[in-house]
Amino acid sequence: MTPVFEVQNLNKKFGGLVVTNDVSLSMAPGDRLALIGPNGAGKTTFINLVTGNLAPDAGHVQLSGEDVTRMRPAQRVRRGLVRSFQVTRLFHDMTPEEHLALAILQREGRSGQMFGHYSGRVRVMDETAALLDQLGLFDLRHLKVREIAYGQQRLLEIAMAMALKPKVLLLDEPAAGVPQSETALVEAALDSLPSDLAILMIDHDMDLVFRFAKRVVVLAAGTVIFDGLPEDVTKDSRVREAYLGSYADAGSTA
């Protein structure tokens, strides 16, 4: 299948530190890809580069065959490239209901309307309620985000990405910070997503990774050292070395 998302020879340095080293990666519709690697491997940076939150030193990003490397983040989102954040980014003075209604209106190109309240729009409200329900947030829908627990903010972060109905979804540690009792909600939500959506998920929880992924990419010190099937990843000697190495002298990167 032709890739819906393609990254070619992406490079990024912070000062002298190479954080992204000639990374290439492509995803077809329906991919379920886990991006793993030790702390500081450059996973979040990779997402920031492809979404336009950071500018790469070199390399290209394509979305459905279109080069989006020079586009602003919002333009890429409108073309279907949506991300979630490792550290939750939400509007603290707004309620979960407002968040999702706004995201849905934005997706439909109606967020600029200057009259009427979202609660008067039946379809928006129905979709909002369904999403809230799906992530166990319905009872909290009228509370301000700063009044709800961090774990629930994490769930809202995921719901926001889903509300935008992306073509390519990049999730940065979606389950981190979600209480054990509610990770099932995250997994069920991911399962419910359309089968032709390409999903890339970063996570450190190997059980979650193995349940979710059909393909695993391992990043170490900014370099892709493995790209293959989940069952092969633990057998790979370079992967073992990277994880062992990073635990042996954490923080030192090439």
Place this chain on the structure above:
Amino acid sequence: MAVSMDQSLTAPSLVKRLADSGLIGVFAIVLAGAMGYLLMPNNLALLTQIVAVALLVLSIDLVTGYCGVATLGHAALFGAGAYGAGIAAVHFGITDPVAMTAVGLLAGALAGLVSGLVILRAHGLAQLVLSIAVIHLFHEAANKASGWTGGSDGLSAIMPNAFFGLFEFDLWGRTAYVYGVVLLGLVFILLQILVRSPFGMLARGVRQDQIRIAAMGASSHAVLLRMYVISGAVAGIGGALSAISTQVVGLDSLSFTLSAEALVMLVLGGTGSLYGAMIGTVVFMLFEDTLSAANPFHWLTVVGALLIAVVLFAPKGLYGTAVALADRFRRRPA
């Protein structure tokens, strides 16, 4: 878990719903307007000026309170409206008060577009500095173009026609005052609709997290620029009202001082709410008027002390603090 799912907690209260719909606000404007008319009949010129400045403060609230843009140059939009209406009357014979107001609105919106394009290029402190540069440039331009503006002498002999040919602009300023209160009420209703709309939500989002806004696929810059134009229209109406009621326009309507004072009024009342903007203006200007008459030398000291007290002890402003207290009272278990 401490959070109870009690209805009173999760559903907006009746008072809040009424406040949101703007009915309380319109009622308050009409009531305060009538009280002013009855209690201070000899001071209607002052009251009209309060209404005009309230429009300016509302306009600052749109960009500062709702969108988080720091500006010390917002009088540029007010002054543009005042000069627009004045020049239309003096040089083009447009003396119908409603038409003058419309010219002020357009001039303000245009000034909003221009200063928005400049100010929104920067962020934070640089943004504040740009806004100061903008007000000085507008001020200088008005000063230099004295053929049109009267320069430092001001633009005088603005003679608005009688309203619909019926209500003269009398010596006591009754017509201008009533017109001002009606304008404020109308603008308030429209702004209340605006801030509750999807666009209003988007604006609040821009203030809180622009990266999240971008991650939703929306453009902060587009939101801010549109808000600047709307803000300019509102300030422009205020400027036009000032020109119509005082029948002169001076360079002070286009000054850094007015920009700064209006921002102070907003902070005093509380940013991010239309009610706060109006309350701040009324309190500040009545205070200023009373104190400067009582003690012309030290009234600024008192205003300074008042402001320090508000910033330290009620950082959400008079209205914001009152709402927070009421909220806390409502949530305390009986």
